[in-house]
Amino acid sequence: MQNRTKTTRLILVGGFLGAGKTTLLWESARRVMERGYKTGLVTNDQAPELVDTVFLSQNSLEVTEVSGSCFCCNFDGLIDALKNVKSKAEADVIIAEPVGSCTDLSATILQPLKDNMKSELLVSPLSVMADPLRLQDILDGRNAGLHPSAAYIFRKQLEESDLILINKSDLLSQNELSRLKKQIGINLPGSEVHMISAKTGEGIDVWLDEMMQRTDAGKRLIEIDYDVYAEGEAVLGWLNSTIALTGDSVDWDKFTKKFLKQLSEKFDRIEAAVGHVKLLVKTKKDYIIANLTGKAETMNFRGSAGVSDEAKLTLNARVEMSPYLLEQIVHEALDVHRGLTKKVIAWKCLSPGRPRPTFRYDKVIRG
Ligand SMILES: Nc1nc2c(ncn2[C@@H]2O[C@H](COP(=O)(O)OP(=O)(O)O)[C@@H](O)[C@H]2O)c(=O)[nH]1
Ligand SMILES: [Mg+2]
Numbered sequence: 101m102q103n104r105t106k107t108t109r110l111i112l113v114g115g116f117l118g119a120g121k122t123t124l125l126w127e128s129a130r131r132v133m134e135r136g137y138k139t140g141l142v143t144n145d146q147a148p149e150l151v152d153t154v155f156l157s158q159n160s161l162e163v164t165e166v167s168g169s170c171f172c173c174n175f176d177g178l179i180d181a182l183k184n185v186k187s188k189a190e191a192d193v194i195i196a197e198p199v200g201s202c203t204d205l206s207a208t209i210l211q212p213l214k215d216n217m218k219s220e221l222l223v224s225p226l227s228v229m230a231d232p233l234r235l236q237d238i239l240d241g242r243n244a245g246l247h248p249s250a251a252y253i254f255r256k257q258l259e260e261s262d263l264i265l266i267n268k269s270d271l272l273s274q275n276e277l278s279r280l281k282k283q284i285g286i287n288l289p290g291s292e293v294h295m296i297s298a299k300t301g302e303g304i305d306v307w308l309d310e311m312m313q314r315t316d317a318g319k320r321l322i323e324i325d326y327d328v329y330a331e332g333e334a335v336l337g338w339l340n341s342t343i344a345l346t347g348d349s350v351d352w353d354k355f356t357k358k359f360l361k362q363l364s365e366k367f368d369r370i371e372a373a374v375g376h377v378k379l380l381v382k383t384k385k386d387y388i389i390a391n392l393t394g395k396a397e398t399m400n401f402r403g404s405a406g407v408s409d410e411a412k413l414t415l416n417a418r419v420e421m422s423p424y425l426l427e428q429i430v431h432e433a434l435d436v437h438r439g440l441t442k443k444v445i446a447w448k449c450l451s452p453g454r455p456r457p458t459f460r461y462d463k464v465i466r467g
Contacts, residue, residue: 108186109193109222111311115229116254117200117375117418118393120267122152123298124229125195128308129161132193140185142196144171147340147448151378151416155389162189170199172208175458201333203256210318211461223317223467225262232272232280239283245373245394247420249332260322263292270297315467333452336375337426339417344443352381352405355437356388362433364396367419375418383411423449
């Protein structure tokens with residue numbers, strides 16, 4: 101790193117697609133800055149054109165994206181991104197979000213970081229976020245509506261965590277939350293659990309207090325079958341695109357709601373499990389973000405893009421289906437909006453390849 105005398109704290113927030121990582125990244129970055137620390141962010145995806153990066157960059161924060169491969173398979177990309185954020189933002193704290201379908205981060209990221217960056221980085225415990233409804237289903241021995249191999253990734257993420265963050269506490273009663281916590285104690289003994297709501301802010305400061313002090317990252321290494329892991333990723337169609345939209349006094353909120361509803365109906369009709377579909381419609385002045393993290397009832401919207409003639413749509417979809425079918429469904433849902441001119445700026449559709457980590461440590465490195 102450029103300034104060798106200054107150590108930077110790295111907080112890695114993992115967890116399955118749609119768990120709330122990006123929401124927490126923004127909320128915690130804001131709080132860390134309020135505490136007087138310079139803060140930067142690192143995002144990660146299998147392809148460029150990431151909604152998360154566009155969203156987080158709007159808030160005058162230094163955000164560097166590692167795209168085209170996950171952190172574990174592009175360790176050098178992660179190091180470059182950390183250096184970039186550190187030098188540009190003079191960051192005291194960097195918060196990073198790995199790809200939601202990734203696991204084995206303790207062996208492939210945390211141990212190599214501890215081994216190679218000792219003098220430059222203070223690495224906080226690996227926090228793994230979970231959506232409480234998916235988590236409950238997984239703990240009950242089911243697959244949370246996911247392909248069994250994708251559910252396997254979800255379980256492995258929990259197993260390797262230093263700390264489990266049950267997010268969206270605002271959606272559950274106290275009784276339901278206590279039941280979840282008790283079940284984690286039985287199914288994943290020894291796990292540290294925090295309850296938070298990235299949305300309302302509940303629990304974030306308590307979690308951050310720990311993150312800012314501790315350096316016991318990557319205490320656990322898991323056994324993992326890379327064939328099952330690879331299948332869990334490969335069952336996902338992965339689409340990232342940016343499209344310029346023009347029309348006559350278009351109500352962008354209406355467009356966004358209709359478009360996501362159409363996509364959701366199509367996915368539900370063919371019973372394709374949604375990992376996460378996220379879209380951002382941005383005009384010169386405003387934006388609306390829409391999310392779908394499962395069936396239609398998980399749809400939600402934030403912000404408003406108003407009425408105007410032009411907007412840019414960034415769409416990220418991770419859905420259990422072939423990339424070809426996903427492309428077709430997105431095209432069909434776009435074609436319905438006949439009054440709009442659509443110019444594709446970027447379009448990448450794929451199915452993630454087998455994870456081939458740069459490093460994979462088989463022992464825990466002392467922090
Ligand atoms: N109710 C509720 N929703 C949340 C919370 N945190 C995130 N979400 C929603 O969960 C969805 C996925 O969030 P995001 O941060 O993009 O998840 P990521 O895929 O893990 O980065 C979005 O619709 C968020 O608005 C929370 O604490 N409570
Ligand atoms: Mg995210």
